[in-house]
Amino acid sequence: GSVIGRINQDRETGVAGILGTFPTAVPIRIHVKDDALGTEETFGAQIAYDEDFLPVLSGSIAYAAMSRVSDSLGSSTARIRFAIRTNAVDSGVFERRNMYYSAADVGQVAVTELLQAMNMIVTNPQEESDILDLDVDVELTGGRQTAVLVSAVPDKLVVKPGDTVTFKTKIRPYRKPEETLSIPYRVPKAQPAGTLNLDIRGGGFVPVNPLALLAQAGLEIPDDEEKFKSTAEKLDDLAAQGQNNEIIIAPGAAPAPSSEKEMKKRMRAAAKASARAAEREEPKRVTLLGDPKKKDEREKFYAPYVIENVIHATLKVEE
Known part of the structure; x- marks a missing residue:
């Protein structure tokens, strides 16, 4: 009525x-x-x-x-x-x-x-x-419209900051033949020389939270900034989240060192990269979680399937 x-x-x-x-x-x-x-x-x-x-x-x-x-x-x-x-x-x-x-x-x-x-x-x-x-x-x-990532092979292994690399990416849809996709990725212009570890993942896979890494290392966890965000900022974060049918290429965490020798080698490389960066840039305030205003350096590619896993790739960055 x-x-x-x-x-x-x-x-x-x-x-x-x-x-x-x-x-x-x-x-x-x-x-x-x-x-x-x-x-x-x-x-x-x-x-x-x-x-x-x-x-x-x-x-x-x-x-x-x-x-x-x-x-x-x-x-x-x-x-x-x-x-x-x-x-x-x-x-x-x-x-x-x-x-x-x-x-x-x-x-x-x-x-x-x-x-x-x-x-x-x-x-x-x-x-x-x-x-x-x-x-x-x-x-x-x-029916099931899902796929898993099988491999991602870059067209070049040695790159410079700002270069574009095309990954020949194979996916295996559920009960269907494999498909090959060409996905471009642009190396960040500020990427330091050395090894660039990349995650190729479905948009529904969230990278490891930096807070969890800090807690795992036994470091003091900074105050949660989520509670200070406005509703508009929270909605922006939701809108920016990856979609389940996206293939996202983004910098990822380095694999765990296999030995103490490997750990020392990485520490020396990190110290050299830090010294080079300090020479080029003015001193500025830093946080363990990085700059919250800086956008992720990632590339997105839409697929007709829900992507169910994550694989890894590495590039060598030269100055």
Whole structure:
């Protein structure tokens, strides 16, 4: 029926409301397409703006829409895109895409980042954020659309800062023949001479947290900076996270030294690199975690599969 007012009290003895005054609501549009069944449908709903229920209900409605269109969400792959119109970000719209596979229930996995983003917005500690509407698009594919990285061979092993290297990368899709991809990677201009260790990984694989390395080494862990970030910064971090169907090439940690001799050799090389850098640059304040404002020197390549592993490669950098 038509909305004629809103409930403002709900007690054991009864409920009370106000006629002619309408609740603040967030309209939601969800479009779901199932490639296996050849069906698609669009759903609409309105959720009252309540900080406790809005994130959970938005995810539940998206999941219910997927369940309504698809006859099974098990052993399926989902591509999801959602856009939230909100004043929590300067652009006015927060948008995120990703790809998921789950043998049990892909619907539950697919809405995790939606729940995360909605929760960040409604729990904004700086001010109350407005959510104007939510738009969700989901494409479901029956079967397992995943792949593992087999090898990544660079077209040259010796490089200079700023050079572009093309990696001939082989992937093995699930129960399909191997495929070969050419992925370019640009060596950082500030990369010091020596060995450059690279991780070639799926976007869903998060590199080792520097905090964990510090704790493992027995060093004092600095204060957690996450709690000082604004909601806009947290949303930017979420948007910048790798997608599961991305192949990311980025500098990685060096493998553990196999002997004490190898350890001393690395320490001497690090000392020489540090001395060369000190000669070229003005003294500046440094932290164990590096410059938080500096972006990762990484390259992304989109694949039609969820990438499930990480492999490693090395380059020799000359001045």
